[in-house]
Amino acid sequence: MRINRIGRLSISVFLYTFSAAVIAPVYPLFMKSLTGSEAMVGVIYGITSFFGLIFCLLSGELMQKYGRVLVLKTATIMLCVCFVVLTLVTSVVDLVLVESMRVVMATSAFLTLGVLVKTVSRKDDIESSEGKFYTFSNVAWLIAPVISGIVFMKYGMNAIFLIAALFTTVAFLSLEKTHLKDHRIHGNLNFHYIRAHVINKSFLPATYYFGVKTIAHEVKHFVQYRNLVLVYFASFGLYMLFSTQWIYLPIILSGFGVSKILIGLMTGALVLPLIFLEIPFTRMSKRITTKRFIVAGFVISSTAMTLVYFFYSQYAIVALFLTACIGAAMVEPFKDAYILKHCPPHKVNVFFGIFKTAQYMGYTIAPILASILILVIGIQQMFLVIGPILFIFALIASRLK
Numbered sequence: 001m002r003i004n005r006i007g008r009l010s011i012s013v014f015l016y017t018f019s020a021a022v023i024a025p026v027y028p029l030f031m032k033s034l035t036g037s038e039a040m041v042g043v044i045y046g047i048t049s050f051f052g053l054i055f056c057l058l059s060g061e062l063m064q065k066y067g068r069v070l071v072l073k074t075a076t077i078m079l080c081v082c083f084v085v086l087t088l089v090t091s092v093v094d095l096v097l098v099e100s101m102r103v104v105m106a107t108s109a110f111l112t113l114g115v116l117v118k119t120v121s122r123k124d125d126i127e128s129s130e131g132k133f134y135t136f137s138n139v140a141w142l143i144a145p146v147i148s149g150i151v152f153m154k155y156g157m158n159a160i161f162l163i164a165a166l167f168t169t170v171a172f173l174s175l176e177k178t179h180l181k182d183h184r185i186h187g188n189l190n191f192h193y194i195r196a197h198v199i200n201k202s203f204l205p206a207t208y209y210f211g212v213k214t215i216a217h218e219v220k221h222f223v224q225y226r227n228l229v230l231v232y233f234a235s236f237g238l239y240m241l242f243s244t245q246w247i248y249l250p251i252i253l254s255g256f257g258v259s260k261i262l263i264g265l266m267t268g269a270l271v272l273p274l275i276f277l278e279i280p281f282t283r284m285s286k287r288i289t290t291k292r293f294i295v296a297g298f299v300i301s302s303t304a305m306t307l308v309y310f311f312y313s314q315y316a317i318v319a320l321f322l323t324a325c326i327g328a329a330m331v332e333p334f335k336d337a338y339i340l341k342h343c344p345p346h347k348v349n350v351f352f353g354i355f356k357t358a359q360y361m362g363y364t365i366a367p368i369l370a371s372i373l374i375l376v377i378g379i380q381q382m383f384l385v386i387g388p389i390l391f392i393f394a395l396i397a398s399r400l401k
Contacts, residue, residue: 006117006129008174010136013113015171016076017137019083019164020106021144025267026152026160026260028250034092038251038379042371044092045247046364048099052107053360057219059111059353068112069175075108076172083165087158107360114336115352130333130340131282134274141271149264221347222354228343230400232358234294235335237393238328239362241301244386245270245321247367252379256314266318270325277329282337290334291400297330298394306387312380 031041062071082102089095117129151159223229246267253263281293304324308317343351366386373382 006132009113009116010132012171012174013133014136014140015167015174016109016113017140018144019079019167019171021141022148022151022164022167023083023160024141024246025145025148025250025264026157028247029254029260030157031095032251034089034095039371039375040092041251042247042367042374044096044099045243046368046371047096048103049360049363049367051100052103053357053364055104055107056111056353056357056360059108059356062108063112063115063353068116072109072112072116073172073175075105075112076168076175079105079109080165080168080172083161083168086161103360107356111353111356114356115340115348117336117340128279128282130337131279133336134278134333138271138274138278142268142275145264145268146261147264149259149261152264153260218350219354222351225343227401228339228351228355230396231294231335231338232355233396234298234331234393234400235355235358236362237298237390237396238331238335239359240366240386241305241324241328241362241390243363243366244305244370245324248370248379249317249321252317253314258314269318270321273322273325274329274332277326278333281330282333290338291397293330293334294397294400295394297327298390298397300324300327300330302327302387302390302394304387305383305390308383308387309380 028041031044032038035041035044059071079102082098082105085098086102089098114133117133147163148160151163249267249270250263253266258266301324304320304327308320311317311320339352339355340348370382370386373385377385
């Protein structure tokens with residue numbers, strides 16, 4: 001069977017995502033068993049996600065200096081090592097250290113894969129390519145949690161970590177079949193970027209180094225693009241939603257006495273709207289504007305998450321979370337496509353890295369905010385705050401052009 005380049009890249013994305021998704025449903029329970037506190041789970045997620053946020057700011061220079069493919073392969077090897085080391089973790093300190101490294105490596109891998117979508121796609125097909133990219137990713141999110149629940153019941157958490165390491169290894173091998181190229185001049189001197197510097201006053205013209213001044217300059221340049229900033233906030237809101245769902249749905253269902261296998265099934269079911277709707281939505285992108293999709297998506301998600309407070313039972317919560325994911329399917333593929341399509345070509349590596357900090361802002365702020373709300377008002381009342389916050393992002397996206 002002939003598979004085009006975006007198809008081969010999407011298969012690699014499936015393998016990477018599977019390694020992350022297989023630990024997701026039971027990982028919060030694993031953290032809770034070490035810490036003994038629901039609130040501490042959110043704190044650990046927030047702390048470790050902060051390192052991913054910082055790494056996003058450095059990723060553009062890494063990809064430019066060493067090449068996207070080399071960065072991706074290095075991150076894959078280190079990610080595999082992290083999964084193996086997690087089988088040896090027995091304390092909170094060890095968990096925070098290893099999880100911080102895992103988040104950094106996963107950030108590097110997924111961010112590089114995201115930039116490569118532009119490399120393997122024509123400009124007019126970026127929305128469609130993003131739809132395929134995220135559909136393959138979400139299929140992994142559907143399958144992996146089910147396997148996770150079954151394996152956890154029979155063999156424990158260490159077996160899940162080893163499965164994640166195995167799929168990461170297969171993902172590394174799959175990269176050899178994608179024939180990805182950086183299309184860049186190797187070495188410290190890159191004349192394309194020297195030209196970009198002269199014309200647009202962007203990167204330093206010759207060698208690249210990690211410096212606060214350089215990063216601050218690129219962030220300042222990014223915020224000058226009003227629409228890119230608005231999409232940044234849309235991404236931030238989306239990952240606040242995802243973070244809240246994936247961390248607290250297993251904990252809530254466990255509190256209702258739901259079995260681990262059912263927790264895996266119900267958690268995995270959250271991606272069904274994303275799988276079945278994202279490609280059809282992206283095919284409609286020539287008739288319906290990106291702004292309308294994103295605004296409608298946040299309105300639906302906000303309404304569903306607010307209603308969780310009023311219908312707080314295990315099946316109603318799952319149904320409302322699924323409804324919120326219908327809204328998420330209207331946001332997820334369009335946010336990345338907008339950035340890749342509208343940012344200056346010579347800025348793709350750097351701007352995409354800055355844009356992806358929104359994801360880790362969501363992963364950092366949402367769990368910490370949720371932990372504070374749980375301690376102050378309780379886990380059920382938390383949704384009366386989270387839901388209306390999501391509506392704010394609909395108002396922000398309504399300003400998009």
